[in-house]
Amino acid sequence: MHETCTIADSRATITASRRISPDTSVITLACPEIAGAARPGNFVNVRVSSSTQPLLRRPFSIHNAENGQIELMVKEIGCGTELFCRTEPGTELMVLGPLGNSFSEPSGTFSTAVLVSGGIGTAPMRFLEKAMTAAGKKSINLIGGRSQKELLSDNLSNCRFSTDDGSCGVKGTVVDLLDAEISAIAAEGRVKIFGCGPTPMLKALASYCRQHSLACEVSLESVMGCGFGICYGCSVEIANPEGGTRTILLCREGPVIDGALMV
Template sequence: MPGTNSFDDVKATIVQTRRISSDVSIITLNCPSVAATAKPGNFVNVKVNSSTQPLLRRPFSIHNVQGNHIEIMVKSIGCGTALFCDSQEGSTVMTLGPLGTCFNITDYDFKTAILVSGGIGTAPMLFLERTLAAQGKKVINLIGGRTKEDLLAQNLSNCRFATDDGSTGLKGTVVDLLRNELTDIEKEGPIKLFACGPNPMLKAVAKFCNERHIACDVSLESVMGCGIGICYGCSVEINTPDGGIRTILLCREGPVIDAKLLVV
C-alpha cells in the first residue's frame, strides 16, 4: 500500500539506546515529523553518524511510534549498525522518512491478523500489532529463529515460536508453525497474513499463502543506498498480473508488496 512519502531529512535526537540482547538494540529517536505520519511497514533511512564512514545511509523499519518518538530495533551486523547501536544518548542522526509502502490493513475485512516474522524481521511487528489492535483486530504472532536467542518478541502479544534447533517452541521453520496453527485460527473467521524476515522465509510464506488463496503482504529486504528512488541500488523483480516480470525499486514500490507479486 503506497505510503505518504515525505523526503524531509530531519535531525533526530537519540533519546535512548537500550540493548535487548548481545547484538540487538532499541533506539528511540525524537523525530516528530516521522512519528506523525508513519504507517506500519514504513522505514527510515538513517545517516548513522556524521563522518563519511559509512558513506551511505542505512534503512530501518519503524518498530514503534510513541508521541513524538519513533523506536528502531537494530541488529548489529556490520559497521553501520554497530555504530548506530553504540550511539550516545543526546547525539543526533539525520533521518529521512517515513519511506516506502506500508502494510495494507484495510483492503478487506479480515478478523484475525497473523504476523509472521523471522530474526530482525520482527522489528516492524510491534507498530503493526498496535495499529491492528486499535482497529479491533485479533493479532497472533508467529515468530521464528535459528535458536531461542534469535527470537525478538519484545512487547508483542499472543506469540507462538519456532526454532531450527527446537530450543523454544516448535522445532522447525515458521512456515511449519503456520501450517500447524492455521486450521484452528481459520475457524475464527477471515484472516490476513503479514510477513517480514529473510527473503527465503518470505518466499516460503508467499508460496504457502498463494497456494491456499490466503491474503498476505510481505516486507522484503535489499541493500539500499538513497532510499528515495535515485541510486537504483534496490531493484527487485516482481510478478505482473499478466504473468510477466517487471523490475521495481524496493525503496519506492516496496518494501511491502502483495505476496502474489513475489517471484518465488
C-alpha cells in the same frame, strides 16, 4: 498497500537505547515530523555518523512511532549498525523518512491478523500490531529463528515460536509453525497474513499462502542506499499480473508488496 506522501530529512536526537539481545538494540529517536507521518511498514534511512564513514545511510524499519518519537530495532551486522547501537543518548543524527509504502490499512475483510516474522523481520511488527489493535483486529505473532537466543519478540503479544534447532517452540521454520496453527486460527474468523523476514522465508510464506488461498502481504529486505530511487540498489523482480516478471525499486514501490507477486 498505502503510499507515503510526506518525507522529511530531520535532525533527530537519540533519547534512549536498550539491548533486547546480545546483538540487537531498540533505539528511540525524537523526530516529531517523521513520527507523525509514519505508518506500519515504513522505514527510515539514518546517517549513523556525522563523519563520512560510513558514507551511505542505513535503512531501518520503524518499530514504533508515538509521542513525537520513533523506535528502531537494530541488529549489529556491520560497522554501521555497530556504531549506531553504541551511540549515546543525546546524540543528534540525520534521519530521512518515512520512506516506502506501508502495510494496508485494516479492513473488514478479515478479523485476525497473523504476523509472521523471522529474525530481525520482527522489527515492523510492533507498529503493525498496534494499528491492528486500534482497528479492533486480533493479532497473533508467529516468530521464527535459528535458535531460542535469536528470537526477537520485543513488546509483541500472542507470540508463538519456531526454531530450526527445536530449542523453543515448534522445531522447523516459521512456515511450518503457520501450517500447524492456521486451522485453529482460521476457525475463529477470516485471516490475513503479514510477513517480514529473510527473502527465502518470505518466498516460502508466499507460496504457502497461494496454495491455501490466504491473503498475504510481505515486507521485503534489501539494500537501500538512498531511499528514494536514485541509487537503484534495491531493485527486485516481482510477478507481473499480465504475465512474466518486472523489476521494481523497493524504496519506491515497496518494501511492502502483495505476497502473490513474489517470484
